[in-house]
Amino acid sequence: MIKEWYIQLLILILVWLILTLLKKRFFRKQLKNFKRLDVMNLFLLVSIHFLSQDVIGLSIIPFLICGLSAYGLIMTILYALMEGQILYKKFLIKFWRVADILFLGTYCVLLIFKVVSFFN
Numbered sequence: 001m002i003k004e005w006y007i008q009l010l011i012l013i014l015v016w017l018i019l020t021l022l023k024k025r026f027f028r029k030q031l032k033n034f035k036r037l038d039v040m041n042l043f044l045l046v047s048i049h050f051l052s053q054d055v056i057g058l059s060i061i062p063f064l065i066c067g068l069s070a071y072g073l074i075m076t077i078l079y080a081l082m083e084g085q086i087l088y089k090k091f092l093i094k095f096w097r098v099a100d101i102l103f104l105g106t107y108c109v110l111l112i113f114k115v116v117s118f119f120n
Contacts, residue, residue: 003054005114008047015043037100044103051110055117064106068099 019036045061052060072095079086 003050005051005054005111005118008050009111012040012043012047015040035100037104038096041100041103044107048103048107048110051107051114055110055113060106064102068095068102071095071098 016036019039023034023036048064049059049061052058075091075095076086079091
């Protein structure tokens with residue numbers, strides 16, 4: 001049931017709406033820097049796994065993790081060379097934002113491929 005792309009999309013939309021409601025209604029002052037997409041990464045990873053298996057026949061999660069690891073390594077080396085030190089908070093925020101964009105972009109591309117193949 002969760003392997004179907006439209007169920008995954010509905011779950012993602014529902015989680016997004018719940019997080020938006022919680023942030024605006026209950027945790028307005030406490031969570032000023034809270035980004036809904038940061039929480040959505042877990043759900044996006046599960047959806048990417050099932051969609052990639054359905055669209056191309058294998059999971060692309062290991063390739064995404066390998067790419068993120070290479071990006072983190074390069075970013076660490078550049079911080080060490082340019083600034084002389086590694087600022088963990090700055091590093092982790094930038095790294096997580098890139099992971100957000102990568103996971104969301106991958107999910108959107110896979111979803112487009114699945115929808116196009118669904119209607120053909």
